[in-house]
Amino acid sequence: MRALSCSESPTFSIDSLMQPSPPHRIGFTALGCACELQFCTPAATAQALAERVIAEVARIECKYSRYRDDSVTSAINRDAGLRATDIDAETAGLLAYGAASHQQSGGRFDLTSGVLRRVWQFREARLPQQAAIARILPLVAWPQVKLTGEQIYLPQAGMEIDFGGIGKEYAVDRAADLCLAWGCRSGMVNLGGDIRVLGPQADGRPWAIGITHPRQPGSTIASMAVDEGAVASSGDYERAIIVDGQRYCHILDPRSGWPVQSFQSVTVYAPRCLVAGSLSTLAMLLGETEGLGMLAANARRWLAVLANGEMRSSADAQ
Amino acid sequence: MQLTAPDAATTPGAISCALMSAALGLASIAPLAATPPDATQVSFKYLDYLDYSIEGRRMHVREPLLYVHAPLGDNYSLEASAIIDTMSGASPEFHNSLTGASGKDVRDERHAFDLKLHRYFHRTAVAVGVATSNEFDYTSQTLNAEVQQATEDQNTLLTLGWSRTLDDIGSAWDDYLQEHRRSSEYLAGVTQVISPVAILQSNISYKASTGFHDDPYKAADKRPDGRHQFIWLTRYNQHFPTPDMTLNLEYRYFQDNWDIRAHTLGAALTMPITQGWRLKPSLRYYSQSAAYFYSDTFPPKRFGRLYSADYRLGSFGAVTAGLKLSHDLDRDTVVDVALERYEQKSAWRWSGSGSSTLESVYARSLMFGITHFFH
Amino acid sequence: MSSTHIVLVGAAALLLSACSTVKPWQKQYLSKPEMGFSADPGDSRITEHIYTSREAASGGSGVGGGGCGCN
Numbered sequence: 230m231r232a233l234s235c236s237e238s239p240t241f242s243i244d245s246l247m248q249p250s251p252p253h254r255i256g257f258t259a260l261g262c263a264c265e266l267q268f269c270t271p272a273a274t275a276q277a278l279a280e281r282v283i284a285e286v287a288r289i290e291c292k293y294s295r296y297r298d299d300s301v302t303s304a305i306n307r308d309a310g311l312r313a314t315d316i317d318a319e320t321a322g323l324l325a326y327g328a329a330s331h332q333q334s335g336g337r338f339d340l341t342s343g344v345l346r347r348v349w350q351f352r353e354a355r356l357p358q359q360a361a362i363a364r365i366l367p368l369v370a371w372p373q374v375k376l377t378g379e380q381i382y383l384p385q386a387g388m389e390i391d392f393g394g395i396g397k398e399y400a401v402d403r404a405a406d407l408c409l410a411w412g413c414r415s416g417m418v419n420l421g422g423d424i425r426v427l428g429p430q431a432d433g434r435p436w437a438i439g440i441t442h443p444r445q446p447g448s449t450i451a452s453m454a455v456d457e458g459a460v461a462s463s464g465d466y467e468r469a470i471i472v473d474g475q476r477y478c479h480i481l482d483p484r485s486g487w488p489v490q491s492f493q494s495v496t497v498y499a500p501r502c503l504v505a506g507s508l509s510t511l512a513m514l515l516g517e518t519e520g521l522g523m524l525a526a527n528a529r530r531w532l533a534v535l536a537n538g539e540m541r542s543s544a545d546a547q
Numbered sequence: 548m549q550l551t552a553p554d555a556a557t558t559p560g561a562i563s564c565a566l567m568s569a570a571l572g573l574a575s576i577a578p579l580a581a582t583p584p585d586a587t588q589v590s591f592k593y594l595d596y597l598d599y600s601i602e603g604r605r606m607h608v609r610e611p612l613l614y615v616h617a618p619l620g621d622n623y624s625l626e627a628s629a630i631i632d633t634m635s636g637a638s639p640e641f642h643n644s645l646t647g648a649s650g651k652d653v654r655d656e657r658h659a660f661d662l663k664l665h666r667y668f669h670r671t672a673v674a675v676g677v678a679t680s681n682e683f684d685y686t687s688q689t690l691n692a693e694v695q696q697a698t699e700d701q702n703t704l705l706t707l708g709w710s711r712t713l714d715d716i717g718s719a720w721d722d723y724l725q726e727h728r729r730s731s732e733y734l735a736g737v738t739q740v741i742s743p744v745a746i747l748q749s750n751i752s753y754k755a756s757t758g759f760h761d762d763p764y765k766a767a768d769k770r771p772d773g774r775h776q777f778i779w780l781t782r783y784n785q786h787f788p789t790p791d792m793t794l795n796l797e798y799r800y801f802q803d804n805w806d807i808r809a810h811t812l813g814a815a816l817t818m819p820i821t822q823g824w825r826l827k828p829s830l831r832y833y834s835q836s837a838a839y840f841y842s843d844t845f846p847p848k849r850f851g852r853l854y855s856a857d858y859r860l861g862s863f864g865a866v867t868a869g870l871k872l873s874h875d876l877d878r879d880t881v882v883d884v885a886l887e888r889y890e891q892k893s894a895w896r897w898s899g900s901g902s903s904t905l906e907s908v909y910a911r912s913l914m915f916g917i918t919h920f921f922h
Numbered sequence: 923m924s925s926t927h928i929v930l931v932g933a934a935a936l937l938l939s940a941c942s943t944v945k946p947w948q949k950q951y952l953s954k955p956e957m958g959f960s961a962d963p964g965d966s967r968i969t970e971h972i973y974t975s976r977e978a979a980s981g982g983s984g985v986g987g988g989g990c991g992c993n
Contacts, residue, residue: 319573322573323573325569326566326569326570326573328569329565329566329568329569330566330569332565333561333562333565333566334562378943399573402570402573410585411585411922412585412586412922413922414922499563499567500567501567501570501571503566503569503570503573504563504566504567504570507566508562508563508566511562523560523562526560526562526563527560527561527562527563528563590962590963590964591964592964592965592968594968594972596972598976608972610968610971612964612967612968614963614964614967616963626963628963628964628967630967630968630971632971691985693984693985700943700944702943702944708984708985709985710985732981732985733985734984734985738959740944740949740952742944743944743949743951743952744951744952746952746957746959748959750982750983752981752982752985754981776981778979778981778982779982780982780983782959782983784956784957784958784959786951786952786954786956786957788951793954793956793957795956799979799982801978801979801980801982803978807978807979809977809978809979811979817956825956827956833973833977833979835977835978835979838978859976859977859978860978865976865977885965889972889976891976908976910972910976912969912972914965914968916962916964916965918962918964
């Protein structure tokens with residue numbers, strides 16, 4: 230578009246009228262990671278939406294962060310072994326999601342597995358003692374949790390609920406639902422790599438979501454064209470230690486207390502971020518053989534990088 | 548490497564379905580909440596109604612309607628509608644009630660508007676509204692108010708409503724006719740979520756009206772000055788996820804102090820035909836018993852000074868069969884077309900003595916509609 | 923009150939007592955438009971008018987629409 234000056238009458242080239250303006254990008258930090266919102270709306274709308282999204286994500290972070298004493302998570306964990314805690318509908322819903330994923334994963338998803346971070350800190354390249362794991366493992370016991378629609382009771386002192394595995398994906402869904410409810414049908418919410426696309430870009434094209442190379446941060450191995458829906462990834466590279474040439478990643482199997490060793494990364498597309506995130510993490514937890522089968526049966530679009538670097542995807546199956 | 552969507556949609560496996568269901572549950576869905584709409588709804592409807600009796604008298608009504616419901620900020624919304632009703636053909640009269648005056652061909656036009664302002668609080672909503680309806684020989688103005696309160700778990704909604712109506716009645720046959728009628732209506736209702744797929748609503752209404760109730764176009768018509776009506780309406784909706792169908796059931800009991808008792812029974816089933824297309828067959832049965840001063844003999848039998856030969860106060864049954872086809876043009880737009888056939892017969896009444904001289908009435912309605920949600 | 927009415931009230935009471943508390947995350951079907959009671963306000967305004975002009979009984983679902991001269 231030609232720049233306007235006072236002496237010229239405003240003229241616009243046909244091209245500039247045909248090309249919609251690029252999306253407004255708003256970046257912020259939340260949930261311990263870099264977040265970005267993109268909206269194909271007028272600037273004022275984008276700003277207003279961003280304010281609402283940031284407020285909602287902050288609300289979820291304050292409510293469920295285990296680092297805050299006044300959070301719901303801390304309140305539940307303080308009552309462990311003592312008494313039941315009253316919970317509201319949102320918390321009950323998250324815990325119900327935890328129950329569903331525990332059941333669907335054959336016990337591999339466990340909202341009480343957060344206690345394992347006491348032995349797996351991923352700071353020094355040193356493995357914990359098996360005895361230390363064995364001491365903590367009895368506290369990883371979702372089947373023992375007493376959950377109703379109004380209350381939760383952790384029967385053993387020291388048990389903890391940790392929403393870390395689903396909190397970010399839940400926040401993405403809440404943020405996206407908020408934007409959709411406010412009428413924004415063209416944009417994208419990205420909280421630390423967990424993404425939900427609201428609708429195609431202003432010119433109707435889908436958004437190109439790049440999938441990070443698990444061994445070369447900063448480069449992508451593939452891209453997914455997404456019109457609408459969520460993309461989430463799980464990988465062994467986010468927080469890992471390498472001991473004696475073996476990689477130990479932050480995805481721990483709650484049944485053994487040890488990290489899984491399977492894919493380098495799994496990326497899944499699903500209509501909602503919670504589901505995309507759960508399916509990608511479940512694939513990691515199931516290991517290569519079972520994981521590939523599970524992805525083929527449950528995810529419409531997915532990409533997995535095997536331990537040896539080979540790629541498999543939903544496109545292969547056709 | 549580009550990952551494109553597969554051509555054939557794969558059926559998601561059990562794990563994905565179960566997780567999706569749990570995830571959807573976390574999305575805040577509260578159908579009973581007294582919350583404002585999140586989009587502006589604009590609907591345009593067009594009704595083409597034709598009724599005909601055996602004698603060949605026809606009444607043709609054309610009725611376009613415009614309806615809007617728009618949110619105003621976070622806490623208010625405004626609902627408005629406008630109807631222009633054009634009627635041609637004879638007014639509904641039956642020759643057994645006439646003493647010579649033949650059916651008057653009236654080109655009748657009616658304009659009706661209503662406006663309602665809603666205010667939403669945490670689990671409460673209040674609304675005030677006005678409505679007006681004008682024809683050359685009849686004017687009606689209504690003021691109404693409503694309060695709705697949802698319980699903490701959002702499974703129960705209580706409704707209280709009130710309205711006051713003023714009617715001014717004239718006559719094309721009598722320039723000096725200037726009568727009035729006033730009514731008050733009270734409603735109390737409860738809407739209850741029964742299960743994740745079923746919801747029930749039950750409302751009790753009481754309406755008291757005083758003033759002129761006669762039909763100015765009936766030669767043989769003198770009705771009481773007062774009328775008290777009691778209505779109990781119960782509606783039940785259930786969804787069947789497996790065939791993806793929804794059933795609507797309704798029963799209404801009506802009783803007034805003119806001795807009229809009426810039952811209405813309705814059922815409709817919404818079923819998807821293919822992606823974005825729905826079919827909704829419906830059936831309605833109606834039965835009423837006659838007003839105590841109704842008479843279909845000629846000359847009409849009097850009850851004190853009261854008498855009426857208006858078949859609408861007589862005893863009969865009626866059946867409506869309808870079919871509606873809807874199509875989703877896109878995520879925010881629906882178009883629909885519906886056809887209904889209505890037939891009234893004295894022999895179809897549930898109980899009570901039927902008006903044996905009543906002729907059958909048939910009517911057919913054709914309705915087009917388009918609704919769009921603006922964001 | 924006739925025996926029909928008693929049966930109806932009894933059925934309603936039974937149905938209400940069978941209600942379990944439905945959680946917000948279970949309500950996705952209830953928010954479908956065909957599951958609501960005011961799904962198509964345009965339609966109901968039109969059809970109400972047709973029946974009011976043919977039948978003695980009217981109303982029950984809400985208060986205060988404009989009347990009409992059809993009695």
